[in-house]
Amino acid sequence: MSAKRSRRDVLRLGARALALTPAIGLLSARVAAADLDVSGAGAHRQFMGDLHPAPRPFGRAIQAGIVVREAPGVKAREVRRLAQNEVVSLLGQTVGDGPTTYNPIWYQLPDGYAHSGFLQPCENILNTPVELAEGEHFWGEITVPFTEARAQPDPSARLRYRYNYGCVFQVIARVADAEGHPWYQIHDENLGNGFFTRAEAIRRIDNAEFEPLSPDVPPAHKRIEIDLAHQMIRAFERNEMVYEARAATGAAGTRTTPGEHRILKKTPSRHMTGGSGSGYYDLPGIGWCTYFTHSGIAIHATYWHNDYGRPRSHGCVNLLPEHARWFFRWTTPVAPYPQRWTRPGQTDEPSVVIVF
Numbered sequence: 001m002s003a004k005r006s007r008r009d010v011l012r013l014g015a016r017a018l019a020l021t022p023a024i025g026l027l028s029a030r031v032a033a034a035d036l037d038v039s040g041a042g043a044h045r046q047f048m049g050d051l052h053p054a055p056r057p058f059g060r061a062i063q064a065g066i067v068v069r070e071a072p073g074v075k076a077r078e079v080r081r082l083a084q085n086e087v088v089s090l091l092g093q094t095v096g097d098g099p100t101t102y103n104p105i106w107y108q109l110p111d112g113y114a115h116s117g118f119l120q121p122c123e124n125i126l127n128t129p130v131e132l133a134e135g136e137h138f139w140g141e142i143t144v145p146f147t148e149a150r151a152q153p154d155p156s157a158r159l160r161y162r163y164n165y166g167c168v169f170q171v172i173a174r175v176a177d178a179e180g181h182p183w184y185q186i187h188d189e190n191l192g193n194g195f196f197t198r199a200e201a202i203r204r205i206d207n208a209e210f211e212p213l214s215p216d217v218p219p220a221h222k223r224i225e226i227d228l229a230h231q232m233i234r235a236f237e238r239n240e241m242v243y244e245a246r247a248a249t250g251a252a253g254t255r256t257t258p259g260e261h262r263i264l265k266k267t268p269s270r271h272m273t274g275g276s277g278s279g280y281y282d283l284p285g286i287g288w289c290t291y292f293t294h295s296g297i298a299i300h301a302t303y304w305h306n307d308y309g310r311p312r313s314h315g316c317v318n319l320l321p322e323h324a325r326w327f328f329r330w331t332t333p334v335a336p337y338p339q340r341w342t343r344p345g346q347t348d349e350p351s352v353v354i355v356f
Contacts, residue, residue, distance in 0.1 A: 054093050
């Protein structure tokens with residue numbers, strides 16, 4: 001499920017894997033990681049039965065009950081079911097038989113195969129905590145399958161959220177618990193500063209990772225096309241496609257608004273809430289948000305499903321974090337590193353156009 005490479009290098013993040021830390025939900029094993037591209041015509045048939053490297057070393061079960069089967073197909077014998085947030089090693093990926101035609105990707109686990117739709121590919125990377133000067137803050141990214149956000153820098157304090165791999169947050173302070181372990185204090189734009197998580201789980205995002213892609217191409221010559229029929233998002237420079245990725249747009253009742261749009265604002269991180277009843281959602285740390293309607297529709301990263309290729313959002317354009325980050329950097333207005341919100345200025349050129 002990879003994107004076509006741009007002529008600009010897509011940002012690749014790297015860090016070292018360290019030992020098990022139970023409070024952060026880590027594992028110690030690692031396997032090779034790469035991408036399987038099934039976006040092209042006929043790709044499903046091409047890869048059927050072939051085993052390719054997994055997109056990440058581990059998978060987090062986004063929901064309970066994901067079935068592990070003996071073979072990559074819905075008719076294969078059931079081996080067991082995964083618990084919610086269970087973390088498993090991903091040994092490879094292949095195209096299998098069902099359960100859908102739009103997403104036929106199955107992951108190989110140590111004891112069988114599981115469909116990819118609700119297994120989030122993730123890393124298991126611990127980071128060296130950094131010091132912060134008085135009043136300093138930085139953007140940080142979760143680099144482990146999940147970590148706990150507590151009301152105080154104390155593993156026994158009230159649990160407020162579980163932050164998942166790929167979430168982005170504003171870190172405003174480094175503090176220590178009673179045993180001297182470092183924690184980061186997180187600012188949540190909806191709920192304030194009462195969130196603390198183990199510092200090793202968060203990677204400081206470097207300023208260079210906000211540098212614009214293709215800055216020599218004027219915004220008037222950049223265009224995003226969102227193909228609702230095939231659930232694809234594509235970037236064009238002077239009518240040449242330079243990037244594409246699979247997407248999940250708005251489902252029935254909240255369909256993504258077709259037409260021509262301009263980018264209105266951008267933010268590296270957003271806590272999104274909405275809906276009601278069984279449709280209520282509360283999702284902190286959504287990364288790389290590029291808004292293009294006044295009603296709040298955006299291109300952004302997703303960690304609550306891995307099921308791209310059909311409409312399933314509340315109107316936004318869901319992407320894998322690496323793809324959402326690419327569009328965030330490629331589009332205008334350019335987002336300065338420490339800034340939470342970026343909007344086009346009066347003297348800016350028109351922002352990149354988005355068409356459906």
